[in-house]
Amino acid sequence: MAEILVVAEHDNAKLDKATLHGVTAAAALGTVTLLVAGEGAAAVAEAAAKVAGVAKVVHVDDAAYAEPVAENLASLVVAMADGYDGFVVGASTFGKNLMPRVAALLDLAQISDIVEVVGPKSFKRYIYAGNALATVETRDAKLALTVRTTAFPAAATEGGSASVETVQAVAPSDLVKFLGREVSASERPELTSARVVVSGGRGMGSGENFVIVEALADQLGAAVGASRAAVDAGYVPNDYQVGQTGKIVAPELYVAVGISGAIQHLAGMKDSKVIVAINKDEEAPIFQVADYGLVGDLFTIVPQLTEALKASKAAS
Amino acid sequence: MKILVPVKRVVDYNVTVRVKADGSGVETANVKMSMNPFDEIANEEAIRLKEKGAASEVVAVTIGEAKAQETLRTAMAMGADRALHVETQARTDTELQPLAVAKLLQALVEREQPDLVIMGKQAIDDDSNQTGQMLAALLGWPQATFASKIELVEGGLEVTREVDAGLEKLWVKLPAIVTVDLRLNEPRYASLPNIMKAKKKPIDKLTPEELGVDTAPRLTYVKVEEPPKRQAGVKVADVPALLDKLKSEAGVI
Ligand SMILES: Cc1cc2nc3c(=O)[nH]c(=O)nc-3n(C[C@H](O)[C@H](O)[C@H](O)COP(=O)(O)OP(=O)(O)OC[C@H]3O[C@@H](n4cnc5c(N)ncnc54)[C@H](O)[C@@H]3O)c2cc1C
Ligand SMILES: Nc1ncnc2c1ncn2[C@@H]1O[C@H](COP(=O)(O)O)[C@@H](O)[C@H]1O
Numbered sequence A: 001m002a003e004i005l006v007v008a009e010h011d012n013a014k015l016d017k018a019t020l021h022g023v024t025a026a027a028a029l030g031t032v033t034l035l036v037a038g039e040g041a042a043a044v045a046e047a048a049a050k051v052a053g054v055a056k057v058v059h060v061d062d063a064a065y066a067e068p069v070a071e072n073l074a075s076l077v078v079a080m081a082d083g084y085d086g087f088v089v090g091a092s093t094f095g096k097n098l099m100p101r102v103a104a105l106l107d108l109a110q111i112s113d114i115v116e117v118v119g120p121k122s123f124k125r126y127i128y129a130g131n132a133l134a135t136v137e138t139r140d141a142k143l144a145l146t147v148r149t150t151a152f153p154a155a156a157t158e159g160g161s162a163s164v165e166t167v168q169a170v171a172p173s174d175l176v177k178f179l180g181r182e183v184s185a186s187e188r189p190e191l192t193s194a195r196v197v198v199s200g201g202r203g204m205g206s207g208e209n210f211v212i213v214e215a216l217a218d219q220l221g222a223a224v225g226a227s228r229a230a231v232d233a234g235y236v237p238n239d240y241q242v243g244q245t246g247k248i249v250a251p252e253l254y255v256a257v258g259i260s261g262a263i264q265h266l267a268g269m270k271d272s273k274v275i276v277a278i279n280k281d282e283e284a285p286i287f288q289v290a291d292y293g294l295v296g297d298l299f300t301i302v303p304q305l306t307e308a309l310k311a312s313k314a315a316s
Numbered sequence B: 001m002k003i004l005v006p007v008k009r010v011v012d013y014n015v016t017v018r019v020k021a022d023g024s025g026v027e028t029a030n031v032k033m034s035m036n037p038f039d040e041i042a043n044e045e046a047i048r049l050k051e052k053g054a055a056s057e058v059v060a061v062t063i064g065e066a067k068a069q070e071t072l073r074t075a076m077a078m079g080a081d082r083a084l085h086v087e088t089q090a091r092t093d094t095e096l097q098p099l100a101v102a103k104l105l106q107a108l109v110e111r112e113q114p115d116l117v118i119m120g121k122q123a124i125d126d127d128s129n130q131t132g133q134m135l136a137a138l139l140g141w142p143q144a145t146f147a148s149k150i151e152l153v154e155g156g157l158e159v160t161r162e163v164d165a166g167l168e169k170l171w172v173k174l175p176a177i178v179t180v181d182l183r184l185n186e187p188r189y190a191s192l193p194n195i196m197k198a199k200k201k202p203i204d205k206l207t208p209e210e211l212g213v214d215t216a217p218r219l220t221y222v223k224v225e226e227p228p229k230r231q232a233g234v235k236v237a238d239v240p241a242l243l244d245k246l247k248s249e250a251g252v253i
Helices: A016-028 A043-048 A070-082 A094-104 A210-222 A228-232 A298-315 B037-050 B066-078 B098-112 B131-139 B192-198 B239-249
Strands: A002-007 A030-038 A052-059 A086-090 A109-118 A120-128 A130-140 A143-147 A165-166 A174-184 A196-200 A222-227 A251-259 A275-277 A292-295 B002-004 B009-011 B034-036 B059-066 B082-087 B116-120 B143-153 B156-161 B166-173 B177-178 B203-206 B219-225
Touching: A002 A016, A002 A070, A002 A094, A002 A222, A002 B219, A016 A030, A016 A086, A016 A094, A016 A143, A030 A043, A030 A070, A043 A052, A043 A165, A070 A094, A070 B143, A086 A094, A094 A143, A094 B098, A094 B131, A094 B156, A109 A130, A143 A165, A196 A210, A210 A222, A210 A251, A210 A298, A222 A228, A275 A298, A275 B239, A292 B239, A298 B239, B002 B037, B002 B098, B009 B066, B034 B037, B034 B066, B037 B059, B037 B066, B037 B116, B037 B177, B059 B066, B059 B098, B066 B082, B066 B192, B098 B131, B116 B131, B131 B143, B131 B177, B156 B177, B166 B177
Parallel strands: A002 A030, A002 A086, A030 A052, A052 A165, A086 A143, A109 A143, A196 A222, A196 A251, A251 A275, A275 A292, B002 B059, B002 B116, B059 B082, B082 B203, B116 B177, B143 B177
Antiparallel strands: A109 A120, A120 A130, A130 B219, A174 B166, B009 B034, B143 B156, B156 B166
16 A cells, blocks of 8 residues: 655644645545644644544644745655655645655656546646646656645545654755745635635726625625636735636636636636626626526626525525 | 746647647647746746846746747847757657756756746646746755745845735745746737847757756656536526526525
C-alpha cells in the first residue's frame, strides 16, 4: 500500500475544508498521513486525528509554521519525504503555492488540479480553461498532486482515530518574511463550499449595486461570487473571482447575474448542479450552460426574485 | 537590477479550442497564437520598473518552436531590451512540461545572473500554475506568487499576493521569483514605431542540449478528450416561472 502525505491547510485554529477533499483523493491512492505544521495548532492536530480515512497525523509545532510560508513548509515536507510515495494538497492558493516547490526539490513532475483518480499513476485534469479533459500518467516514482476540491467529496470530520506523532521543525528560511494579511470578512458561507452561489458580473454596473446580489444571497443562504470583470472594475474584492484563474465552485445552485459567460468564467462554475442565468442579452453564451435562463434587466428581476423568496418563506 | 521575463506562446484566449478527434491533443494548427496573458502583465511590470529607473535591463525569454520568436518580438515591442529563445520542437502545451521549463530557466538564470525573474502565475494552455514555484525551488530563491502589487524596498521586495481568503503581504530578499496575477497592471499595446524598433533588437538562440537540460516528458498525456457537454436548458418567462422550476423541477430551493 502506498504511503501518501497530505499537507493540511489551516489557520492554527481550524482545519481548512480543502484538506478534507484532499484526504478523500489521497485515500484512493494509499494510506493517508496528515501533516499539521503550525504554531499553537494543537487543536488542528486533534481535529485532524478524527478525520475519517486518516491513519496518522504528524504534528510540528514551531514559529516557522505560524504562517503558510511555502519556503519553510517545502523544506519540512522534503525532510520527511523518504517515508512517502506521494504528496497531496488541495488546489487552493495555499496548495498551488506550495506543491510545485516540493515537487521540484524532489525532482518530481506535478499533476495540478486533478479531478479524478484513474489509477495509481494516472489522473484526469482539465486543460485549456476546461475545454479539454486530459488523462495524464506519471513516469516518476512518486506522486505530487494538487486536488480540485469540488471533484472529491469532503472526508468526514468524525470517525477517524489516527495516532499523533510529533516531528522536529526544519530551520526556517531568512529569505522571506510574512508581513500580514487582509481578509475580507463575511458572515456568508465560504464560496468554494457553499450550497448556493450568487455571482455578479460587469452588468452590476458598480460596487454599490452589489447590494442587490447580496440581498438575493441572503434569501438563499448563498455565498457571493463575481466574474473577473466585476473584480477588475473594483466592484468586489479579488477573492470573489470565479473561473479558470480564480476559484472553482460546484454548488447545487449557481445564479449568474449580469455575467456574459466567457469560457474563463464557465471553467469555474460549469460543474454546478443547477445554473440560473439572468441577463438582458438573450444571445449571451451563459444561456448555453444555464438550466434556467431569464432574459431581462437584472435591476428589475433580481429584486423581484428576492421579494418572491421572502414572500414564499413568510407563507410557509 | 536586471530582470528576466519568461513569456510563453499560447493559443489566444479568445479562440474556441477544439480537441482533435483522435484524442491526441488540442488543435493548434492554423489557430491564432498570442503571448500568455499573465506573461504580458509580467513583462509590463518589468518594463515599468525599468522606466522608473529601478531596473537596468529587461530580458525576455521563451522556450518553444521557431515561431515562438513572434512572442519575443511582442515582448521587445512592449519594451524588453533583448531576448533569448530556447528552441524545441516539443509541443509546449503537453510535451514540454513545467519541471523541464523550470530547469531550462534555471540554466538561463545561471548564465544571465538576473536579480529578479517576473513571470505569469499560470499558462492558459496547460493551466499548470507550477513553473515559477519550481524555478524558485531549483535556484533556492524565495517566491512571491500571485502578485497584485510589487514594491521595491531595501534589499528586497514587498509583494501583495491574491489568495483565497483575500490578500497577503510578503517580504522577499532579492534575488527572487515573482509570479503575477491579473490585477497587477494593465499591459500596454506596442506602438507601431516600437514594433519596428523591436525588429532590430537581438534574439540569442539556444537549445536545451547547449544548456545541458534533459527535457524528456515525465508525464504522458494518455488521452485528451472533449469534456462532457452541459445540456442547454430552457428560458423561463418570469420570476414566478423560475421559482416554480427551482422548487418543483430542480428541487434546489
Ligand atoms: C488570462 C485570463 C484569465 C481570465 N480569468 C477569468 C476568471 O477566472 N473568471 C472570469 O470570470 N473571467 C476571467 N477572464 C475574463 C473573461 O474572459 C471575461 O472577460 C469576463 O468573464 C467577463 O465578465 P462579465 O461576464 O462580468 O462581463 P461582460 O462580458 O462584459 O458581460 C456583462 C454581461 O452583463 C449583461 N448585462 C449588462 N447590464 C445588464 C442588466 N442591466 N441586466 C441584465 N444583464 C445585464 C450583458 O448583457 C453582458 O452579457 C479571464 C480572462 C483572461 C484573458
Ligand atoms: N515554454 C515556455 N516559455 C517561456 N515561459 C514559460 C514557458 N512555459 C511556462 N512559462 C512561464 O511559466 C509561467 C507558468 O506556466 P505554467 O506553470 O505552465 O502554468 C508562464 O506564465 C510563463 O511565464
